[in-house]
Amino acid sequence: MELKPLEALKLWHDVELDLVRDNRPDLSLRQIVILLTVYLEPPPHTVRGLAKKLEISKPAITRALDTMGRLDLLKRKRDESDKRNVLIQRTVTGSVYLTDLADSVINRAREIGPNDPVRSKTSETADTPS
Amino acid sequence: MELKPLEALKLWHDVELDLVRDNRPDLSLRQIVILLTVYLEPPPHTVRGLAKKLEISKPAITRALDTMGRLDLLKRKRDESDKRNVLIQRTVTGSVYLTDLADSVINRAREIGPNDPVRSKTSETADTPS
DNA sequence: CTAGGATAATACGCAACCGAAACGTTTTCG
């Protein structure tokens, strides 16, 4: 898939705008990366494993699990074969969340191609003061 | 441009991972949206205009301008014709920041197409405990 | 069965963010 710089930035902008407006719980960059990793890559996922792979500190992972667990975006489960480990698992709510994200990316990407990158529907809410 | 759900999520994941790892100053979702809007849409940009368009509160815009101004990602300028207004302007540093972001999106998007969505180079840093 | 290593969680101090409300300045309009 080929993109020009302005198209790439517009895509990014449009999707992030969807995220901001739909005011879902606003997750930090780290949290979103963790969530996506858990859902995209094959289990098992542990705190240490995620910390190493994503280059995020372990406490940051733990806190992210606290927050996203509270939001039911994923859940913890002790590893019974080695009780030091915590396995991070997916939830239905998390799947829905990411499905929505994927939809946003797909729809915004679809608009990109045959479009003038400058004037989209944005000019209807003018940025200039009245 | 057409994307499948898994491809969309993988693209999002990969780019966000670039952002986390390159540890640039980590901007919040709102901040990135503000930054992108200022650079993608034609000026002038005001606090009130951005707040309305992005559905973000005015104090949040002000704080974002403080932070990103400190990082030299954009700058303020009083509107001389109406001194109540503050015009938000671009900077070289901000352009570089977004150019890097665009590069990341472009490169990650290029990898998407003819690729197996499951096993990429991620498996070399195994997520499983040793 | 005890010492050492590994894992996740917690404590602490700090910084940043948020929304609502209040404020100071500038412009507009009666």
Added chain:
DNA sequence: CGAAAACGTTTCGGTTGCGTATTATCCTAG
């Protein structure tokens, strides 16, 4: 003029995030 509106900023109280350092629990060797 003087009052009202518009604009951006600041203040307030509260929440959340981060990293470093420490703790509690569990496994594994010797």
